[in-house]
Amino acid sequence: MELQIDKTNVPNNYKILFLSGGGQGQFAAVPLNLISRTGSADYVVTGIEFDFIPDTKVVPLVADMSSNFMSKKIDVSKFGVIYGGAQKNIGTSGVALVIVREDLLNQALPICPSILDWTINAKADSIPDTPPMFVMGRLFQWIDRQDNCQERQK
């Protein structure tokens, strides 16, 4: 099944992945895919929404957008990784949508399971595993039918 996602807002140097494990899965995937860069990661506890995009200079900014995915236009180029569990805004539970900048691939820790490995999934168009994406496809079709974000912002 082909998902009709609006890619016009996602620059070409980003991969869009559909993965199993929901948002919780990505809590593990983020360090497993990125921590080999520096051996550490700073984070802000989720549950808040910034009304601006923090400038983290050369440090890749990772955002959990489970609660506001596709609710408004965002500048994807300001982020290293955007991910979210689907069930609140874009689909059914157990699925995660991940948008990752390509230069952040190819550095997963060897212990990273393949279903959480962004590089393996980017190379194979997210097919090593089969997340339940039917509802996400229907929702993207609905979003496509909207003129703009206004309906979703209500």
Ligand SMILES: Cc1ncc(COP(=O)(O)O)c(C=O)c1O
């Ligand atoms: C901000 C945020 N991140 C992650 C999750 C977990 O997502 P999932 O249930 O897909 O594992 C939730 C769940 O509601 C959430 O609100």
